Amino acid sequence: MSGPSTYVPKSALGRWFESRLPIGGLIHSSFVVYPTPKNLNYFWAFGGILSLMLVAQIITGVVLAMHYTPEATMAFSSVENIMRNVNYGWLLRYLHANGASMFFFAVYVHIFRGMFYGSYKAPREVLWILGVIIFLLMMATAFMGYVLPWGQMSFWGATVITNLFSALPGIGEPIVTWLWGGYSVDNPTLNRFFALHYLLPFMIVGVVILHVWALHVTGQNNPAGVEVKSVERDTVPFTPYATIKDAFAMVVFLILYSWFVFYVPNYLGDADNYIVANPLVTPAHIVPEWYFLPFYAILRSIPSKLGGVIAMFGSIAILAFLPWLDTSKIRSGRFRPLFQIFFFGFVIAAMGLGYLGSKPPEGAYVIAGRLLSVYYFAYFLVILPLLGLFETPRTLPATIADDVLAKGGSAILAGAAQAPSTKG
Ligand code: HEM
Incomplete structure (x- = not known):
């Protein structure tokens, strides 16, 4: 059933290519026959959802950048131009702005899932730390992206947060001047934030590739937190089981995302950011x-x-x-x-x-x-x-198959297809 790849392309051209660059085999072993614990719940769909959101943010962002002007006197009006005059510009912008929120919502679920089920524990420490690096890069990207529309909150948010570095004794002030490219948040700041906001998502893609690579080395954790003992009894092939389940979760997630985009596109934003940046007027509350x-x-x-x-x-x-x-030896929070x-x-x-x-x-x-x-x-x-x-701790199931059985799954579901089913 599942196991290492035995992939051989059907066409002669495919076999010619595969013997030179075995990318088909890589995809086949990672996303088709890849053994997936059979007790995964919907919290395990969020990695796929995050990958989808990363791609969505990059596509909408690249098209937005074609119409955006990273210059202090024009940035705000170029965004208004996108909203009013560019074909479907409003849609692109709302998708991108609300997409950032949906991306963070998904990453928080993903992180809390990992924290509850102990997915950070050995042997998945490197996988976890790569996740923390992704999280940091996401925060830097979102912070710099928020400055680009050059509204009041963009300007004052950037001023407050970059100013934090001035707290460092001795080196603080020079660091802030260096970050700004001047003596206040201004055109050079906007320019470099734009350059970095374009660059960082591609760095995130690089770290996500390492993240998924590390995941495929250790294999997935699962709600029981016990490792796979038998590929036959404890796992199912990634395709179709996980592919279909992930696809369903993505559709549900996209419905929620669409609801924000089409019904309440400014609900998560701040009204002050529809006022052009003004260094002489500080908003009453500066809120990120x-x-x-x-x-x-x-x-x-x-x-x-x-x-x-x-x-x-x-x-x-x-x-x-x-x-x-x-320090607990037990991985999953379910038994603690x-x-x-x-x-x-x-x-x-x-x-x-x-x-x-x-x-x-x-x-x-x-x-x-x-x-x-x-x-x-x-x-x-x-x-x-x-x-x-x-x-x-509570008693752990001996295997993933036992965990499924304990939840009322039939013997067939547990992988003991030869044994007569307990549920008829
Ligand atoms: C762009 C952001 C991210 C993407 C695209 C991503 C992608 C994925 C994917 C596809 C999986 C496998 C499916 C799943 O278990 O959900 C996964 C697993 C995992 N991710 Fe992420 N991830 C991201 C961010 C993070 C962050 C910020 C952390 C932690 C700080 C993290 C920690 C983990 C861990 C520990 C696992 C293994 C979970 C398990 O098997 O129980 N990831 N990630």
């Missing part, structure tokens, strides 16, 4: 896009600027150390009762920080932000290291 809000809240919950900057970058960097901070409580606490803390990031930094919001930031870091630095030492 929703997907940055938890980190923004962490930044603002530390009273010192340098401390806030360290905490904010630290809150992302700490993800890379997760494989070593979690105490972990489940703290994990859901973490999800709520992250969402709470997101909410607080959108509020002005005053009064009870600040106190709540501090408490949730403490929980955020304690989860990684205290709870996970200790939990692995004290927690009594």
Whole structure:
């Protein structure tokens, strides 16, 4: 059934090409016969959804760039021109802007999935760290992309965030001047952000290729967190099983994406960004896009600027150390009762920080932000290291096939096709 590739192209031309560049065999072994754990749930569809979104962002972005002008006096009006005069320009722009939100939504589900099922644990540490690098590149890309329409929030968001580097003692100010290409956010800043916003997605593609390569070396984790013991009993071939399931999940995801694009295209945006950038007028509240809000809240919950900057970058960097901070021998959160409580606490803390990031930094919001930031870091630095030492896990299924059977799957589903089915 599934196993290593035995791919031989049908046509003579195909065989000629394959013996010179075996790309067909690579695709066949990675996406056709590739053994996929048979107990995967829909959370495992998000890697495919992310790949789709990456391609969608690149295609819409390249076409937008054909009509956009990266120059401070023209950027804003070139975007308005795209919206009003370019054929389907409004669609391209709404797809790209809402696509960024959908991309982040999918990546957060993907990351939380990995955190719950322990997908970062050995032997998948490198796969996980490559994911963290992708996440950083995505954040840099989105941040610079948001500056391009050159609205008020573009300008002031860029000013606030680049200014953070000035907190570094001694070297801070020169670094900020170097980043700006001058003494304030201005045309040189816009130009370089455009160049980098075009470049970084292709770097993301490169790291995604490494990410998927690493995945195919270790094989996928699964909801039970036990490794594949028998390819025959525990896995099914990627095609058609995972291909169809992923395709279905993509369609559902695209419906949600379309709903934003066609019904509420500006819901996730900020009205201030429809006002052209003005260095002399500061908006009342400078708020980043929703997907940055938890980190923004962490930044603002530390009273010192340098401390806030360290905490904010630290809150992302700490993800890379997760494989070593979690001391539990059990991979999947399904079998860790105490972990489940703290994990859901973490999800709520992250969402709470997101909410607080959108509020002005005053009064009870600040106190709540501090408490949730403490929980955020304690989860990684205290709870996970200790939990692995004290927690009594539930009994694991011996194999993936047993896990399917325990959930009421028939013997045939579990791969024991020869045995008579228990369900008739
Ligand atoms: C552009 C962004 C990304 C793309 C296109 C992508 C793609 C994929 C794909 C196709 C898979 C296999 C299918 C699946 O398990 O969902 C996967 C698995 C995985 N990804 Fe990503 N990924 C991205 C970002 C990330 C990030 C940011 C992280 C973590 C910080 C991450 C961590 C993982 C892990 C640990 C797995 C293995 C999951 C398992 O087998 O249980 N990925 N990724």
